[in-house]
Amino acid sequence: xxxxxxxxxxxxxxxxxxxxxxxxxxxxxxxxxxxxxxxxxxxxxxxxxxxxxxxxxxxxxxxxxxxxxxxxxxxxxxxxxxxxxxxxxxxxxxxxxxxxxxxxxxxxxxxxxxxxxxxxxxxxxxxxxxxxxxxxxxxxxxxxxxxxxxxxxxxxxxxxxxx
Amino acid sequence: xxxxxxxxxxxxxxxxxxxxxxxxxxxxxxxxxxxxxxxxxxxxxxxxxxxxxxxxxxxxxxxxxxxxxxxxxxxxxxxxxxxxxxxxxxxxxxxxxxxxxxxxxxxxxxxxxxxxxxxxxxxxxxxxxxxxxxxxxxxxxxxxxxxxxxxxxxxxxxxxxxxxxxxxxxxxxxxxxxxxxxxxxxxxxxxxxxxxxxxxxxxxxxxxxxxxxxxxxxxxxxxxxxxxxxxxxxxxxxxxxxxxxxxxxxxxxxxxxxxxxxxxxxxxxxxxxxxxxxxx
Numbered sequence: 001x002x003x004x005x006x007x008x009x010x011x012x013x014x015x016x017x018x019x020x021x022x023x024x025x026x027x028x029x030x031x032x033x034x035x036x037x038x039x040x041x042x043x044x045x046x047x048x049x050x051x052x053x054x055x056x057x058x059x060x061x062x063x064x065x066x067x068x069x070x071x072x073x074x075x076x077x078x079x080x081x082x083x084x085x086x087x088x089x090x091x092x093x094x095x096x097x098x099x100x101x102x103x104x105x106x107x108x109x110x111x112x113x114x115x116x117x118x119x120x121x122x123x124x125x126x127x128x129x130x131x132x133x134x135x136x137x138x139x140x141x142x143x144x145x146x147x148x149x150x151x152x153x154x155x156x157x158x159x160x161x162x163x
Numbered sequence: 164x165x166x167x168x169x170x171x172x173x174x175x176x177x178x179x180x181x182x183x184x185x186x187x188x189x190x191x192x193x194x195x196x197x198x199x200x201x202x203x204x205x206x207x208x209x210x211x212x213x214x215x216x217x218x219x220x221x222x223x224x225x226x227x228x229x230x231x232x233x234x235x236x237x238x239x240x241x242x243x244x245x246x247x248x249x250x251x252x253x254x255x256x257x258x259x260x261x262x263x264x265x266x267x268x269x270x271x272x273x274x275x276x277x278x279x280x281x282x283x284x285x286x287x288x289x290x291x292x293x294x295x296x297x298x299x300x301x302x303x304x305x306x307x308x309x310x311x312x313x314x315x316x317x318x319x320x321x322x323x324x325x326x327x328x329x330x331x332x333x334x335x336x337x338x339x340x341x342x343x344x345x346x347x348x349x350x351x352x353x354x355x356x357x358x359x360x361x362x363x364x365x366x367x368x369x370x371x372x373x374x375x376x377x378x379x380x381x382x383x384x385x386x387x388x389x390x391x392x393x394x395x396x397x398x399x400x401x402x403x404x405x406x407x408x409x410x411x412x413x414x415x416x417x418x419x420x421x422x423x424x425x426x427x428x429x430x431x432x433x434x435x436x437x438x439x440x441x442x443x
Contacts, residue, residue: 028224061182065189069196072206073213079206080196087189094181126197138370 004057008161013058015160016051019153020067023047027075039138041145042123044071048086049115050153052093053108054161061087081126088122089115112154116147207334214336218307222295289323289437290314292340304369306330306342308436316340319398321439327404327427328352328392329436340438345405345426346371354405355393356384362393365405365424373406373424380420384408390424399439 004012023043048067051059068083076082093115102108120143200206210217292310310316312335322329322342330350334341343350348369355362361382368374378384388408394401406424414421 025224028221029228061185061189065193068193073209074217076206078197079200079209080193084190084193084197087186087193091181091186098181 009057012056012161015157016047016056016058019047019051019156024071024074039141039145041142041149042119043146043149044075044082045085045089045116045119045123046146046149046153048089049112049119050150050157052090052115053112054154054157056157056161059090061090064090078126081123084126085119085122089119092118112150113147116143116150120146210334211336214311214339218336218339221307289439290316291435291437292316294434294436295339304344304347306344308340308342308438309338310438311336311338311340313337315440316438317440321392321399321403322436323403323439324428324436327406328399329428331398332438342436345373346429352399352405353393353395354390355401356382357389357391359383362395363390365390368423371426371429372409373426375422375424377414377419378411378422380413380418384411384420384422386411 023046027040027043048059048064064086065083068086069080071082072079093111096111096114100107100111102111120139196205290310292308292314295307295309306329308316316332316335318332318335320332322331328345330342330344330347332340333343344367345352345365346367346369348367350367351364353362354365359382361379363375363378365373365375386408390405390407392399392401392403392405404427406426408422409425410423412421412423
């Protein structure tokens with residue numbers, strides 16, 4: 001197992017908090033010229049999945065619940081929804097890690113893709129609007145935008161945390 | 164780049180122990196919180212209390228976008244402004260004629276009501292407010308106005324402006340309130356077509372428009388027909404303009420049509436609104 005130095009851990013924590021604030025800012029801004037709220041990327045999902053896949057040492061179950069509650073209070077619709085979502089992602093990620101061998105970045109990318117599908121289903125299942133039928137093209141566009149956000153976060157994290 | 168750098172931290176097998184007990188406790192905690200919030204609306208209470216600190220921050224976040232829009236408006240050319248003034252003068256002229264007609268109709272209506280002994284049923288007053296933030300918050304549309312509990316705003320009140328129905332108050336704090344716009348996909352309002360007696364429910368489509376998923380094919384409807392509030396349910400008075408028909412799409416069932424509507428008011432096209440309150 002690769003142990004991280006205290007400096008690395010501190011850097012990861014700082015980066016996560018900065019990206020979390022950026023996510024809050026962007027989720028309150030909206031995309032200029034696009035009125036449809038359904039296609040806004042989910043910055044928080046992108047952040048959590050990219051940090052988990054990059055093995056951010058700051059992320060543990062308790063921190064995930066705390067950050068989930070912060071997201072709910074600032075931008076959410078139901079208290080506990082994002083906490084539930086984040087720890088579910090953590091759980092699924094851990095189980096996949098236990099039963100599979102992740103040996104290259106393509107597999108890691110595919111794992112991220114699978115986690116996004118899982119998180120979108122979980123988000124839909126816990127949605128307050130109880131909508132069963134969501135226009136597929138809108139959902140697909142939101143998924144694509146969230147995945148792009150994930151890739152951007154991923155670049156930031158690899159650039160600023162890896163030596 | 165990702166491929167090269169991520170290899171260093173990749174491992175063949177994960178032998179970490181999973182904190183199962185903590186996970187179960189936190190999982191149950193989240194479920195309990197969700198259930199409690201759904202039943203007792205705790206989040207709304209928390210948001211109301213935090214709005215004093217959160218709203219200015221959100222306002223500051225949106226300042227650059229607002230400055231951009233304002234500066235864009237400031238650089239409109241003189242010709243465009245002159246055209247706008249000309250159009251406004253024409254509108255003003257036609258409106259002044261409509262006002263005269265309305266006065267006549269109002270007087271006639273009063274005489275008829277007295278003759279038929281019908282009591283006045285339009286007992287609605289409003290509180291004027293200003294929109295400070297029309298925006299999207301983490302995937303759902305919201306409009307923030309500058310009046311709250313101190314301004315006598317109540318949750319559930321209807322919101323209108325001079326063009327028609329705007330939405331409904333969903334969250335109130337001391338100094339701010341949040342409106343769910345009619346175009347939000349969680350929004351529904353009982354409506355009636357102004358040319359018929361068909362009572363239906365109009366839904367927001369979450370994309371700046373409105374829809375009626377199942378409109379009876381037996382009822383006559385055409386493009387540009389207007390829908391107004393029906394007054395059913397008591398949240399809104401009867402007769403507030405909602406939207407006009409822009410498209411009629413046949414569904415798989417021959418008994419129904421899918422109607423696409425364009426709202427008369429959009430949150431980006433106005434700043435002043437009126438929150439409806441019922442007279443006691």
